[in-house]
Amino acid sequence: MDTTDGTHGTHGTPYIVSDVMTHTVVAIGRGAPFKQIVATLEQWRISALPVLEGEGRVVGVVSEADLLPKEEYRGAQPSRLEALRRPAELARVGAVTAGELMTSPAVCVHARATLAEAARIMARGRVKRLPVVDLQGLLVGVVSRGDLLKVFLRPDEDIAAEVRRKALDPLFPAEAGEDGPVAVSVVDGVVVFGGRIRDTSLVPVAARLARAVEGVVDVTFDLDRPAAADRHLPPVVGPMS
16 A cells, blocks of 8 residues: 555545455356355455456355355255245255355445445445456455555554645645644544634634545644634623722
């Protein structure tokens, strides 16, 4: 994963799936038998396998969940209610090849998708791993939940540099800089805006821009309140002491 200057590549573009995915992919064909599938999952310590045909087009995925009905209903007949509620799972009880067992179409992600897009696809599909495909739909890698979390390993100094560039400089150009009234620090991924911000309406904007930086865990503010005159507010009138 490239962390040069706190960004992907050299143009400040977001991290994408190809930056964090596993390039070495274990896959099987439609005709792979049940026992071979189980052995492959065990050998590689993974929970699912892409099923390929042709030159590498992903046509489905076989997961541990797809294999379990064969053991679940060993020596037992599903009830009529189960047959109505779980037709797809029960159809796999008699399956013996990857083509019969797989979930199809496969839930995939494009290599150029952002990590946020991949995370949303995983959440919606309730899957732990996604086959990664190129523009032609051919398998080029696999991305897991753990891969998507790699952005939180970014050095704090890289995160701080990107927050300054994307949030501090555009919003507070006259005040930006470590020696100026507004500064940014990052500790364990937590961004802290410190100093004096005259226009406090910009605080939620700064927070939103900072949270959009990959690797940010949280955003907090440690700000000096501007004087009443600076905010064009009437002075506070009280009893004379």
